[in-house]
Amino acid sequence: MTLRRAQRVTLALTLAVFAATWWRPLWPLEQALHGSLAVVGLSWLGAHARRWPTRDSDFALVCAFIAIHSIGARWLYSNVPYDAWFQALFDWSPTSAFGWRRNHFDRFIHILYGLTFMPLLCHHLRQRWPLNARQAFALAVLLIMASGLVYEWAEWGVALALSPEQAEAYNGQQGDIWDAHKDMLLAALGALALWPWLGRERQEARDG
Numbered sequence: 001m002t003l004r005r006a007q008r009v010t011l012a013l014t015l016a017v018f019a020a021t022w023w024r025p026l027w028p029l030e031q032a033l034h035g036s037l038a039v040v041g042l043s044w045l046g047a048h049a050r051r052w053p054t055r056d057s058d059f060a061l062v063c064a065f066i067a068i069h070s071i072g073a074r075w076l077y078s079n080v081p082y083d084a085w086f087q088a089l090f091d092w093s094p095t096s097a098f099g100w101r102r103n104h105f106d107r108f109i110h111i112l113y114g115l116t117f118m119p120l121l122c123h124h125l126r127q128r129w130p131l132n133a134r135q136a137f138a139l140a141v142l143l144i145m146a147s148g149l150v151y152e153w154a155e156w157g158v159a160l161a162l163s164p165e166q167a168e169a170y171n172g173q174q175g176d177i178w179d180a181h182k183d184m185l186l187a188a189l190g191a192l193a194l195w196p197w198l199g200r201e202r203q204e205a206r207d208g
Contacts, residue, residue: 003049006056010063014042017067021074030166033158034073041066052127058120065116069109077106078174102174110183114144114190122198137195144191145184152180 003011018038025031045062048054072080082105083095094100121140125131131139159171176182 001050001053003046004056007049007054007059010056010060011042011046014063014067014070018042018070021070025074026079027076030076031073034076035070038066038070038073041069048124052124054120055123058123061116062120065112068112072105072109075105077109078103080105102176106179106183107186110148111186111190113148114187114192115194117144118191118194119198133198137198141188141191145188148184148187152184156180 018035021035022031041062045059045066049059075081080103082103083093087093118137118140121143122133122136125136125139126133155171171179
């Protein structure tokens with residue numbers, strides 16, 4: 001099975017974003033460690049879509065996550081200058097408005113993970129096994145949570161192999177000892193937040 005035209009275009013745009021983030025990298029080693037996830041993700045997505053019928057919207061959501069993840073990886077998440085971007089575009093500072101004391105781009109990435117992967121996972125689980133919508137949703141949430149845990153373990157393992165300065169830059173905890181726990185929770189909340197939308201989609205499919 002080959003990728004449909006819309007999927008090929010989406011994949012090409014994602015690869016273009018990934019390549020652009022490597023223009024004069026600021027922290028090459030740490031970015032490479034984070035960016036390797038984008039390579040793995042795109043490889044998996046392409047293989048999945050070639051083997052299983054994948055909706056264009058689900059494909060695009062995962063590609064959007066990988067593109068935004070690549071942008072975050074360039075600045076190691078903790079240094080993404082989103083506040084400066086908001087001030088330049090809208091003359092408004094989210095950091096000042098909400099009284100933030102840390103860079104929250106990593107939090108955004110984790111909640112986005114749950115939001116963007118859920119539709120594809122739910123659809124795929126129902127393709128492979130005779131599950132109803134609730135069963136597929138519950139299993140998809142568990143997959144999001146389990147993969148989030150494995151990621152945090154892997155991140156910890158990589159950090160142990162780096163120097164203390166590189167580990168701090170790579171991990172991006174920003175002094176928060178509960179950083180990993182909050183990241184996993186946000187991914188789960190992002191996944192759970194899609195239940196009303198997925199339920200409405202199921203109802204529309206029945207009505208149609």
